[in-house]
Amino acid sequence: MSALTYEVKDRQSPVAAWLGVTFPQHKEIQAEFRVGAGAQQVLMPAGAAPGTQGAAIDFWLRMLVDPQPSIALPLVGLLSGRARCLRAGKELLHELAAGESPRQTANREVELRMRPAGFADRGDELWARVCYALALLVELYRAESVEHSRLMRLNASSGAADLLALANDVEVADLVAMRALAVERLLPVLPAGPVTTGMTFEGSADLAADADLIAGGMLVEFKAGQGGKPRADGSRAASLPRTDLDQLLGYTLMDYSDHHGLHVVGVYAVRFGYLASWPLADLGQRMGARAVDLAALRMEFAGV
Structure with missing residues (x-):
């Protein structure tokens, strides 16, 4: 389809x-x-992939307004088997979902949600890396080719920390700046x-x-x-x-x-x-x- x-x-x-x-x-x-x-x-910033940055900030903005945003698409991408990062992805998604297991809806879609409020003590840098990792996992589901994905740097023994390290410092700073601008200019004008x-x-x-x-x-x-x-x-x-x-x-x-x-x-x-x-x-x-x-x-x- x-x-x-x-x-x-x-x-x-x-x-x-x-x-x-x-x-x-x-x-x-x-x-x-x-x-x-x-x-x-x-x-x-020079060298950043626009698509990945865009998908990453999408996740972060959703987390700002939704108490239970879906992380089903990263899970679907992870389970596609297109990259050898199953352990790393499972560790990250399991933590974000606070142990909640994925389920299927009536129309057979995979459903998995996280609760950002449960991680209020995490700093902006870590959140930026989390959102970047989620964006990379979604690309396994959506992208026509993933041979040049940074996920290919991981192997079967890689963990969540390795997945979070894939975003570089410039990309992290860019995501933090976009998030801060949204807090200032988007959140106050959203309707109740x-x-x-x-x-x-x-x-x-x-x-x-x-x-x-x-x-x-x-x-x-x-x-x-x-x-x-x-x-x-x-x-x-x-x-x-x-x-x-x-x-x-x-x-x-x-x-x-x-x-x-x-x-x-x-x-x-x-x-x-x-x-x-x-x-x-x-x-x-x-x-x-x-x-x-x-x-x-x-x-x-x-x-x-």
Whole structure:
């Protein structure tokens, strides 16, 4: 089964084609986002892998708002057998889950959760290394090739300490800086209400999709990209690719029966410390150039 994130990047995909025709207007929203984000606050360090850093900070931001974030995907990656780090991964995940055993849900998904509050005495450096390790394990599940993964430095006798040592000091400092910026700029503006992270949707049975955060009816995706091309002075402007907007629309439409009660969607630009959000009715009307019937569009998207 394919994934929404892959489909929206393939302009030949029926999913991307339908979203493009149904919601053709996007340039004005992109321009507003670029201006609103302002200057980049946390620069990507040289030599860091953007994908791994992005996945690592995703985990850390989820831990800031969710008392029981899922660590099921790292477990699935670990059990794939694509790297000889089974002992190291098991030690880390067992500790994070406080001894809780993984279980399968009714739809046969693996479920494993951690409780960050139980590790309140851990410093930022250790948390950064934990999140980096979790990101590497997820890559075993998601990445097409893992032959150059740092996990290949480990062997069958490696332990959790070896896994945590894979992040270098520059990457750790980068993650700590992004986390600190989020505490200052994201947490205070999240709406009150129930919080869930790493959630799936009804449509995830048709097309794999799991989102970052829902807080008080607002769906938020974390984006840790550097922004556009470097200017002459090395600075960058924030960017909001069409694929990011399609991802938000896709998640919303895959909630076929409105189980999550979404009414606002947003993007948090991690390196800019900027949260942009749009009421669904407003976003749909602006991108579709007409008033939208969300229930009807969900049925149509399910067909696609």
